[in-house]
Amino acid sequence: MSRAQCSRCMRPQTHCLCALIPQLDSRTRVLLLQHPSEVSHALNTARLAALGLTHAQLRVGEVFDDLDQLINQPGYQARLLFPGEDTQVLTAYELADKSLPLLLVVPDGTWRKVRKLLHLNPMLAQLPRVTLPQGAVSRYRLRKAPGPGALSTLEAIVQALEILEAPTSFAPLLRPFEALIEGQIEAMGAETYERNHGDKH
Template identity: 65%
Template structure:
């Protein structure tokens, strides 16, 4: 028998995170494209990010027939947040296109994110932006596959902080930090220190 869960944050009612989730406004519009395998993930930080931002939407799937319509809003300049050849490092400087960004963010493992780009050619054709080098994840319970490997909510928070400075979006990370602390508490301090504490 499954435990009752919160219909908003999808966490067990005993561990609901809604009180920690902000409702932040941003000039940047965020479109998160989540691979279906991520929906049942214990963290599912993409959902937390979408809930915490007023100007964001979360779509789940592998192929997105509506993508052309989502990218067609002429009020925004669409860019893909994904590293690659020719990707501009955030923040973007003022150019001839002064529109705010529509930041399209694939959510999944690197392999799944690349699959989303392969299955949706419009994504692959977007101008790319990426985060500066040398960033490290706050997720202390998992060894990152490489430098710059961040949870989706971390990548979105950093991207918005860079692009919309001096505005600060760190409040987005409150439920993420609470999830991590809850997992550490559940495993016990001794187990955490033995298996995950950095020396």
């Protein structure tokens, strides 16, 4: 028999995260394009981001037929948050800046799946790209990062917004993420966690 699930955060009702999910406003809009393989992932951080930001939208799929409409939103300039050639490092909005705020398009999936999304949605691949400064450290202690600076989708969004909209803090978005990780560590047991994920000196 399957456990009852919260329809909002998609966690078992006994481990519902909704009380920890904030409602944060932002000048930046966030469009999350999630590969279907991520939907059932235990940490589905893109969903947490979409729930915690009032100006965020989450779409799931491989091909987005209405992409033109999604990325050409009046009053915003679309940028793809993904490494690539001619990528600009994000910087803060200037107070006197009269240019349009960003629509931050964030693909969610493994590197391979994201590249597939870009291939299947050429309009996405053609967007100007932005990236985070080097040196970011992930709080995700349960999975070996594919390389230095590799972050979960939620962490990347928090860092991007904190750069763009400094000095505003978006740290409350990380509360349900931390609770998820702590819950998984607790479930596997401290000894198993230390053996598999503890610091290797």
